[in-house]
Amino acid sequence: MSLLVGNKAPSFKGKAVVGGDATVLSPANAYFELSSDDYLGKWLVLFFYPLDFTFVCPTEIEEFGKNYGEFQKLNCEVIACSTDSHHSHLAWRSSHPSLRNLPYPMLADPNHETSKAFEILMESKGFTLRGLYIINPEGELVYSVIHPEDVGRNSKEILRVVSALQTGVKTPCNWEPGEATL
Secondary structure: OOOOOOOEOOOOEEEEEOOOOOOOOOHHHHEEEEEHHHHOOOEEEEEEOOOOOOOHHHHHHHHHHHOHHHHHHOOEEEEEEEOOOHHHHHHHHHHOHHHOOOOOOEEEOOOOHHHHHOOOEEOOOOEEOEEEEEEOOOOEEEEEEEEOOOOOOOHHHHHHHHHHHHHOOOOOOOOOOOOOOO
16 A cells, blocks of 8 residues: 555554543553544544653653643544553553643554654664654545654644644635635
């Protein structure tokens, strides 16, 4: 399969973590199975980050959380994914104050199946670059961008891109929601 915009997005599944407040959550109610099939009929932003317990990663993960309500207004869900285990995700979310109450799941990919399917794994290092993919409600890959591991992404720009894609028409450079399309 070719991972190009316009093609069907790869399927994925695995254990995910939601929440991280250790006073409320236990592993029994923090972990759940997640699948790409769960998101058919919605827009989806799936983003990969290198590793838990790093420096740039929590800044962007937190920002996607702060803007999650805006994504939901666009019928869009968000999933973060790394090659760490679901146990590592819960430990990080429980120990990092800005990650404790994230409203979206973190998908674990310790076997690297999802990161390989999305062609984002740096096999020599065992972790991913910062890949971000927007998948439309029909399961088609409609946007992708890859950043090096040291450069964080802008969640507001991704909101703008989702809005532009949802117009279904051409949008000019620097287009913002509410402005004229082409």
